[in-house]
Amino acid sequence: MLKFETLIMASSTLICDTEPWKELRAHVEDINKTHLRDLMNDTSRCQSMMMEFDGILLDYSRQRATTGTLNKLFSLAEAARVKEKINRMFNGERINSTENRSVLHVALRAPRDAVINSDGKNVVPEVWQVLDKIRDFSERVRSGAWVGATGKALKDVVAIGIGGSFLGPLFVHTALQTEAEAIECARGRQLRFLANVDPIDIARNITGLNPETTLVVVVSKTFTTAETMLNARTLREWISSALGPQAVAKHMVAVSTNLKLVEQFGIDPNNAFAFWDWVGGRYSVCSAVGVLPLSLQYGFPIVEKFLKGASSVDQHFYSAPFEKNVPVLLGLLSVWNVSFLGYSARAILPYSQALEKFAPHIQQVSMESNGKGVSIDGVPLPYETGEIDFGEPGTNGQHSFYQLIHQGRVIPCDFIGVVKSQQPVYLKDEVVSNHDELMSNFFAQPDALAYGKTPEQLQKENVAEHLVSHKTFSGNRPSLSILLPSLNAYNIGQIISASCEHCVKTNMPPLAIPNLKLPATFFPFVQLLAIYEHRVAVQGFVWGINSFDQWGVELGKSLASQVRKQLHASRKKGESVEGFNFSTKTLITTYLEASADVPSDPSTLLPKI
Numbered sequence: 001m002l003k004f005e006t007l008i009m010a011s012s013t014l015i016c017d018t019e020p021w022k023e024l025r026a027h028v029e030d031i032n033k034t035h036l037r038d039l040m041n042d043t044s045r046c047q048s049m050m051m052e053f054d055g056i057l058l059d060y061s062r063q064r065a066t067t068g069t070l071n072k073l074f075s076l077a078e079a080a081r082v083k084e085k086i087n088r089m090f091n092g093e094r095i096n097s098t099e100n101r102s103v104l105h106v107a108l109r110a111p112r113d114a115v116i117n118s119d120g121k122n123v124v125p126e127v128w129q130v131l132d133k134i135r136d137f138s139e140r141v142r143s144g145a146w147v148g149a150t151g152k153a154l155k156d157v158v159a160i161g162i163g164g165s166f167l168g169p170l171f172v173h174t175a176l177q178t179e180a181e182a183i184e185c186a187r188g189r190q191l192r193f194l195a196n197v198d199p200i201d202i203a204r205n206i207t208g209l210n211p212e213t214t215l216v217v218v219v220s221k222t223f224t225t226a227e228t229m230l231n232a233r234t235l236r237e238w239i240s241s242a243l244g245p246q247a248v249a250k251h252m253v254a255v256s257t258n259l260k261l262v263e264q265f266g267i268d269p270n271n272a273f274a275f276w277d278w279v280g281g282r283y284s285v286c287s288a289v290g291v292l293p294l295s296l297q298y299g300f301p302i303v304e305k306f307l308k309g310a311s312s313v314d315q316h317f318y319s320a321p322f323e324k325n326v327p328v329l330l331g332l333l334s335v336w337n338v339s340f341l342g343y344s345a346r347a348i349l350p351y352s353q354a355l356e357k358f359a360p361h362i363q364q365v366s367m368e369s370n371g372k373g374v375s376i377d378g379v380p381l382p383y384e385t386g387e388i389d390f391g392e393p394g395t396n397g398q399h400s401f402y403q404l405i406h407q408g409r410v411i412p413c414d415f416i417g418v419v420k421s422q423q424p425v426y427l428k429d430e431v432v433s434n435h436d437e438l439m440s441n442f443f444a445q446p447d448a449l450a451y452g453k454t455p456e457q458l459q460k461e462n463v464a465e466h467l468v469s470h471k472t473f474s475g476n477r478p479s480l481s482i483l484l485p486s487l488n489a490y491n492i493g494q495i496i497s498a499s500c501e502h503c504v505k506t507n508m509p510p511l512a513i514p515n516l517k518l519p520a521t522f523f524p525f526v527q528l529l530a531i532y533e534h535r536v537a538v539q540g541f542v543w544g545i546n547s548f549d550q551w552g553v554e555l556g557k558s559l560a561s562q563v564r565k566q567l568h569a570s571r572k573k574g575e576s577v578e579g580f581n582f583s584t585k586t587l588i589t590t591y592l593e594a595s596a597d598v599p600s601d602p603s604t605l606l607p608k609i
């Protein structure tokens with residue numbers, strides 16, 4: 001056993017230069033000697049690789065790992081100072097060093113009496129001030145106390161935003177749309193999301209809506225994102241051309257950290273809902289970014305349950321020992337798959353249509369966070385970070401890309417199933433209920449991947465010789481299974497308290513979220529979301545990168561603005577295309593020539609759908 005001190009890295013040391021990393025590298029050889037078929041025969045191993053949290057069952061026995069692997073991964077976490085980094089995050093330290101910001105999305109869902117400091121100031125009261133404002137505003141809109149310019153109640157909402165100001169709220173909305181209580185709360189109301197700057201997305205989103213009864217929520221952390229701002233100006237035009245410019249005050253509100261720009265845009269600051277630079281866009285679903293549109297659609301009490309679920313995971317992440325810490329275990333296993341077994345992708349496969357927007361959301365959370373090429377200190381990395389995340393609801397995926405997963409490349413899969421369907425269907429003459437049919441696939445696929453099918457088995461089945469190799473499945477393909485109790489509000493039957501046994505035993509520093517007492521009814525899909533947020537952070541902590549900046553999105557934006565200028569100059573003044581390479585110049589010129597019939601100075605044109 002290595003001594004703790006020797007495991008600790010100097011801050012500039014890369015994790016790949018530490019002993020635990022080297023040990024794991026060497027350990028790959030041991031793992032390569034075993035097949036998941038054999039690992040799965042070891043019941044006590046499998047038992048130790050299952051755990052339950054808030055009614056959620058996690059089974060990682062189909063990872064290509066032994067208990068020895070796990071121990072080595074815990075040593076790696078120690079070498080990477082993961083615990084210290086988690087504490088620094090919860091303590092509001094500026095761990096997003098390239099933007100000089102703290103990372104405190106956990107404060108967004110902390111109970112009212114919690115104390116979470118950023119720069120020595122407790123941020124929780126501010127968080128609740130905004131939440132109270134949202135509760136009040138959404139209740140007024142929903143009750144019809146707040147009316148539009150022509151005196152009609154606002155029953156429809158279009159939320160304009162992109163990236164983190166879109167994907168998380170869309171995920172939650174999609175999961176709630178078929179939930180019994182949420183359906184009742186949303187009756188007669190619509191929530192739509194306008195993200196793409198493509199005018200087709202505008203057309204789709206305003207189809208069937210009446211400006212008189214529509215509220216537009218502009219959601220942008222920076223309030224400078226080109227796509228969002230053009231969409232906001234377009235819907236401002238849609239409202240004012242129908243109802244007059246003074247209607248904007250009644251029909252448009254905003255969510256942003258940049259309240260000055262909100263006001264400049266023409267939105268009444270009283271109708272602006274703030275959040276803070278310590279909330280990363282992709283981690284902002286629990287801020288006004290998600291809470292406002294979702295409260296307008298479902299009412300604040302539903303959204304409050306949502307916040308409590310995420311808070312329960314935060315508490316678990318902060319206080320559970322690593323061996324029983326779901327986000328930590330998942331994060332370490334992902335590092336194992338990416339950095340040691342060399343699997344560069346991960347499939348996220350919910351066996352639930354209500355979770356259909358989970359993979360797109362996690363795609364941003366994970367790929368924007370961990371797709372980095374240098375360490376947090378700016379040192380180029382000799383190893384890859386992040387993984388290629390993709391996914392679809394499971395059974396749809398089975399009929400699409402699973403072929404590659406079964407017989408082509410190895411892609412670790414996250415299978416996510418639900419015990420009780422939101423919308424049960426039974427047909428009296430069928431063998432099983434519709435949900436059981438769905439779940440049969442959820443249970444079967446992981447074993448198909450792990451065990452495969454051997455040529456011997458095929459021969460026994462009298463498969464024609466020339467087809468044996470085609471029908472062989474190598475197996476040994478890792479996955480993990482997460483079984484959620486329900487997608488409806490679920491009672492976990494216990495009060496969560498922050499003074500957990502482990503914290504007391506290990507004499508942990510004062511908890512970031514003290515005296516957490518939660519009525520234990522949550523939406524398990526929210527726990528899932530928070531688990532993945534923290535899992536991604538754990539991966540980044542181990543890889544030694546900054547998971548909270550996103551410089552990689554800037555270059556494309558600035559080149560697009562150069563093109564924008566060119567398109568303007570060419571259309572308005574007939575200027576030729578200059579300053580681009582041959583390929584881009586040819587493409588832009590072709591585009592301009594082929595669309596020369598577009599009027600160069602049109603009067604305002606809105607979609608006619």
Ligand SMILES: O=P(O)(O)OC[C@H]1O[C@H](O)[C@H](O)[C@@H](O)[C@@H]1O
Binds near residue numbers: 164225228
């Ligand atoms: O919320 P906004 O400031 O409009 O930003 C929207 C999105 O813009 C960029 O693309 C960032 O990479 C994302 O992280 C962010 O979520």
